[in-house]
Amino acid sequence: MIPFRAIGLGSPSAACGACFPGAGKESPARKLEEILGDVGHQLSRTRAGQRNLLLMGAEPFSHPGLPEIVRAARTGGADRLGLRTDARALVRPENASGSVSSGVSLFELTLAGATSGTHDRLTGVTGGFEASLNGMRTLAATVASAGAVVALRGLIRVCEHNVFELPEVCGIFASVGCSSVRCEVQRSARSKASLPWFQAAATTGMVNGTWVVLAGVGQELLGDLAAHALDPIEVQE
Amino acid sequence: MSGPLRVCLVGMSWPGYSSLALGYVRAYAQTDSRLAGRVGFTTLDLSSDDDPWWVAYRVLALEPDVVGFSVTCWNARAVYETCEIIRRARPAVRIVLGGVEVGPIASRVLESHSCVDVVVRDEGEETFADLLDAYVRSRPIHRIRGVTSRRDGVVVSADDRPPIADLDRVPSPYLTGLLTPVDGATYVESYRGCPHRCSYCFEGKGSSRVRSFSMERIAAEVRHIATTPGVTQFSFIDPVFNLTATRLEEMAAIMEPYASEGVRLHTIEVDIERVDSSQAQLLARAGVVSVETGPQTVGEAALAACRRQFDPERFSAGVERCREHGIRVECDLIAGLPGDTFEDFLSGIRFVLARDPGKIQISTLHVLPGTGLWDHAESYGLSFSESPPHEIVSTAQMDFQQLRRAEILGTAVTRHYRARVGRGRG
Numbered sequence: 001m002i003p004f005r006a007i008g009l010g011s012p013s014a015a016c017g018a019c020f021p022g023a024g025k026e027s028p029a030r031k032l033e034e035i036l037g038d039v040g041h042q043l044s045r046t047r048a049g050q051r052n053l054l055l056m057g058a059e060p061f062s063h064p065g066l067p068e069i070v071r072a073a074r075t076g077g078a079d080r081l082g083l084r085t086d087a088r089a090l091v092r093p094e095n096a097s098g099s100v101s102s103g104v105s106l107f108e109l110t111l112a113g114a115t116s117g118t119h120d121r122l123t124g125v126t127g128g129f130e131a132s133l134n135g136m137r138t139l140a141a142t143v144a145s146a147g148a149v150v151a152l153r154g155l156i157r158v159c160e161h162n163v164f165e166l167p168e169v170c171g172i173f174a175s176v177g178c179s180s181v182r183c184e185v186q187r188s189a190r191s192k193a194s195l196p197w198f199q200a201a202a203t204t205g206m207v208n209g210t211w212v213v214l215a216g217v218g219q220e221l222l223g224d225l226a227a228h229a230l231d232p233i234e235v236q237e
Numbered sequence: 238m239s240g241p242l243r244v245c246l247v248g249m250s251w252p253g254y255s256s257l258a259l260g261y262v263r264a265y266a267q268t269d270s271r272l273a274g275r276v277g278f279t280t281l282d283l284s285s286d287d288d289p290w291w292v293a294y295r296v297l298a299l300e301p302d303v304v305g306f307s308v309t310c311w312n313a314r315a316v317y318e319t320c321e322i323i324r325r326a327r328p329a330v331r332i333v334l335g336g337v338e339v340g341p342i343a344s345r346v347l348e349s350h351s352c353v354d355v356v357v358r359d360e361g362e363e364t365f366a367d368l369l370d371a372y373v374r375s376r377p378i379h380r381i382r383g384v385t386s387r388r389d390g391v392v393v394s395a396d397d398r399p400p401i402a403d404l405d406r407v408p409s410p411y412l413t414g415l416l417t418p419v420d421g422a423t424y425v426e427s428y429r430g431c432p433h434r435c436s437y438c439f440e441g442k443g444s445s446r447v448r449s450f451s452m453e454r455i456a457a458e459v460r461h462i463a464t465t466p467g468v469t470q471f472s473f474i475d476p477v478f479n480l481t482a483t484r485l486e487e488m489a490a491i492m493e494p495y496a497s498e499g500v501r502l503h504t505i506e507v508d509i510e511r512v513d514s515s516q517a518q519l520l521a522r523a524g525v526v527s528v529e530t531g532p533q534t535v536g537e538a539a540l541a542a543c544r545r546q547f548d549p550e551r552f553s554a555g556v557e558r559c560r561e562h563g564i565r566v567e568c569d570l571i572a573g574l575p576g577d578t579f580e581d582f583l584s585g586i587r588f589v590l591a592r593d594p595g596k597i598q599i600s601t602l603h604v605l606p607g608t609g610l611w612d613h614a615e616s617y618g619l620s621f622s623e624s625p626p627h628e629i630v631s632t633a634q635m636d637f638q639q640l641r642r643a644e645i646l647g648t649a650v651t652r653h654y655r656a657r658v659g660r661g662r663g
Contacts, residue, residue, distance in 0.1 A: 001586065001587065001590055001650060002590060002650070002653055002654060048593075049593035050593070073658070074658055074659070078658050079657055079658060080656065080657055080658060081658050103658040103659055104658075105656040105657050105658050106653070106656055149655055149656050149657070150656050151652050151653045151655075151656035153653070179648065179649040179652040179653060180649040180653065205645070206641060206642070206645055209645060209648065210645070210649070211645050211646050211648070211649035224638075227579065227639070227642050227646070228642075230583070230646060232646070232649045232650045232653045233653055
C-alpha cells in the first residue's frame, strides 16, 4: 500500500540464527558513500509523495554514519524515513529523541520472541530481549511526550522456533503503540500446525487495535485470515 | 412564578470547543421580547468524556428550572446518563433535548428515556423560545410546533415547524458576545441545508433547500473572529464550501483581507470534483490551508446506494489543483457502506493513497437517525447498534469480522500515512 524503498546498511537484524543464515552475526557496515549514493538514487527515481525510505539490514544505531544518512534523506526530500532497529540503542533517551527530532517518521522494531529465553537464544544476544523492550518503551514514551507524528511498527521473522510465541509478541508490539506488526513467516512455520498461532496473533492484534500482517503464508493456508496478508507498508528491496 | 426562569444549556463535545448550536438557541431566545427579564441563561460547555455525575453536579449547582442539551451521536450516551441523574436528584427540573441525534427520532427518545421531558425537533431557535415562553406563562407545551413531549403520559408530537426563512433573524452568537472566538476551535455557519442527499449523512438536516445568512452578516462574523487577538485559524461548518463559483468568489472576497494578514481557514468541506484552477485559486485567496472531501467509497454499488456521484478523474484533478495551491486535502473513506465489499474498501484505500492527498481519514459507518440509511437499513441489509453512536455491526456484503478488520487495517494505514518527515507534533 504505502511503498518504501529499502536502503541496506549492512548486517541483518534480529532473527533465528538457525533458520536465517547470518542473523545475529555482525557483518561490516556498508561504506557511508555507498549508502548516501543509494539514498540519492532512490529519491531521484521516485515521485514526490512516494519518496519513502527504510534504513535496514544492519542495526542503524551501530552505523557511525547514521546522522549523516538521516540528514541526507531529509534534505534530499524524503517524505517518510524509517529505521529498522532492534531498539536496544533507543534505551538511551538521546537516541530516541534525536531520531524523532531529526525527522525519522517510522520505527520498525524487531523482536525474535516474546521471552528472553527465546529471543536471546535465537538472536545470540544475551540480555537482548530486555534491552529491546526497554528501548521500545523509551521510544514510546519519547514519542508520546513529544506529541510527535511518528509511526511504530513491529517486525518478527517467524519460524518453527518462535511461532508459539507469536501472539505474545504481537501483544508486546501493541503495548508499545505499534500500528501494525509484520510477521514474516519462514518456510518451517508455514504449516497447518501454525494456524492456531496465526489466528491468535491476528486476534491479539485486533483486540489491541494493531493490524497483524501474516506475510509469506499462502492464501489457501490462511483461509479466513486471508485479509491479514495485506500490509499497510510495502518494502521494496 | 417567582423570579426569572433559570435555564442551563449544556454542550458536551470536545475540550476547548463551544457549542455553536446552543449559541444560536440562546442568542435567539435572549432577543425574544416575550422572554426579556423573565428568563436567565447559563451555558456550560463541557466534554463528552466528562463524568456524567460531575456534569450533573455542575448543572444542579446552578439550580436550574430548565436544562437543555444539544445531542449528537457522539455525546448521546453521556447526555442520557446525565439526564437520569438530574431527574433523580431534582425531579422538578424540566429536561429538554435537541440536536441531530434526537430530533429525527423524538418519539422514540421520549418513549425510551423517561427522564427526558421534551425533544425539540429540527431547527431549535424558534421552538425553544416558544417553549420557554410557555413555561414562563405556565401554558401547555404540546401544541408548540416542533415539540415532542408527553401529554397525560402519552408521547405526542406537535406539527413540524418550517425552517427559518430569513436566517439573519437568528442573532450571531459571536457578534452578541455569547461565544468567544478561540484559535483553531471556532466554527462559522454561512448557510443551512445541503444540495446533496447522501444517504449516510444528516448535514443537511433533512433539507436539500439551501438557506444562506446574508453576506453582510457573514462578513461581520468573519471580521469579528479574524480580528480577535490570538485567532489565526478558524473554520466553516458548511457542508459544501464551494457551493457555487459565485458564492466562492464572494467568500474569498470576504476572507482575503484577513488571509493576507495570515488568518487561515482549516478543514473546509468541499466538493473536490468542482475544484478547478480557478476555484483552487479562490480557496487559496480565502486563506484555506486544508480541505476535507470524499470519496467515502469508490464502489459502484455503494455509490448508488448512497446517492453519490464519483468521477475518479475529476476527483484526482481536484486534489492536484489543491496541491498546486498549497492546500492540503483530507480524503475520507467510510467502511461498511451498503454494497461495498472488503475488496471495494481496499480499492478505496488504494485510490486515495495513489492521490497522496496529505491526510486520509478512514472511519466505520454510523447509521444516523434521519438519514436514508437509517430509514432503509433493513432493505440494505445493515445491522447496527441501536445505541448511539449507532456503529455498523455488519452489512449484506461484510460480516462483523470483516468490518472490524477493515477498521483496524484502515487505522494502521492512516497512521502510517500521516507519519512524515518533518511533520513534528501531532
